[in-house]
Amino acid sequence: EIVMTQSPATLSVSPGERATLSCRASQSVSSNLAWYQQKPGQAPRLLIYGASTRATGIPARFSGSGSGTEFTLTISSLQSEDFAVYYCQQYNNWPQTFGGGTKVEIK
Amino acid sequence: EVQLVESGGVVVQPGGSLRLSCAASGFTFDDYTMHWVRQAPGKGLEWVSLISWDGGSTYYADSVKGRFTISRDNSKNSLYLQMNSLRTEDTALYYCAKASGPQQHGWFDPWGQGTLVTVSS
Numbered sequence: 001e002i003v004m005t006q007s008p009a010t011l012s013v014s015p016g017e018r019a020t021l022s023c024r025a026s027q028s029v030s031s032n033l034a035w036y037q038q039k040p041g042q043a044p045r046l047l048i049y050g051a052s053t054r055a056t057g058i059p060a061r062f063s064g065s066g067s068g069t070e071f072t073l074t075i076s077s078l079q080s081e082d083f084a085v086y087y088c089q090q091y092n093n094w095p096q097t098f099g100g101g102t103k104v105e106i107k
Numbered sequence: 108e109v110q111l112v113e114s115g116g117v118v119v120q121p122g123g124s125l126r127l128s129c130a131a132s133g134f135t136f137d138d139y140t141m142h143w144v145r146q147a148p149g150k151g152l153e154w155v156s157l158i159s160w161d162g163g164s165t166y167y168a169d170s171v172k173g174r175f176t177i178s179r180d181n182s183k184n185s186l187y188l189q190m191n192s193l194r195t196e197d198t199a200l201y202y203c204a205k206a207s208g209p210q211q212h213g214w215f216d217p218w219g220q221g222t223l224v225t226v227s228s
Binding site for chain 1: 151152153154166168202207212213214215216217218219220221
């Protein structure tokens with residue numbers, strides 16, 4: 001099973017600042033990686049798939065990059081509605097696995 | 108609009124059984140693989156099971172293999188999860204999620220709102 005490790009566990013950012021979230025796979029997952037956002041009391045929402053393709057309706061301030069074992073989700077200018085928990089998921093190998101999440105909180 | 112609505116979550120005793128349902132609408136249900144994913148209180152996401160578009164292939168996480176059974180009724184646009192021999196560690200919010208296509212590997216979009224299963228004596 002591929003282990004997905006997200007860092008940091010918590011990221012404190014001021015509104016308007018850039019946030020950079022990392023996700024590392026224990027072995028290569030090519031570009032078969034997705035990012036999700038989860039707000040309190042809500043289901044996860046797909047942000048990015050294929051490591052860098054924004055899902056329908058996702059603002060351009062969200063961008064994904066990376067391949068192989070190292071991936072990054074960048075939020076270019078944090079808005080109030082972006083404070084949430086973010087998860088990465090690999091779907092290259094069986095079983096599909098999630099990272100432990102990064103909580104983005106208001107500084 | 109694609110919608111997934113789960114139901115069936117309750118409080119159940121250890122060793123008990125439960126069946127979860129997920130009603131799908133807004134898309135051609137039998138074109139897609141479907142998944143169950145769970146989230147224990149205050150914890151991260153754990154993939155549980157998937158079923159292929161035609162029900163011909165099913166897969167399970169090791170943690171539930173032999174105890175849970177996934178099924179679907181394409182005539183009713185519905186997904187199910189039969190949960191037997193429940194353990195306290197099965198306590199979680201259970202989400203159904205639509206796969207990205209008929210293939211078994213892919214991302215999940217969208218997710219339902221979840222149904223809470225609590226296993227407690």
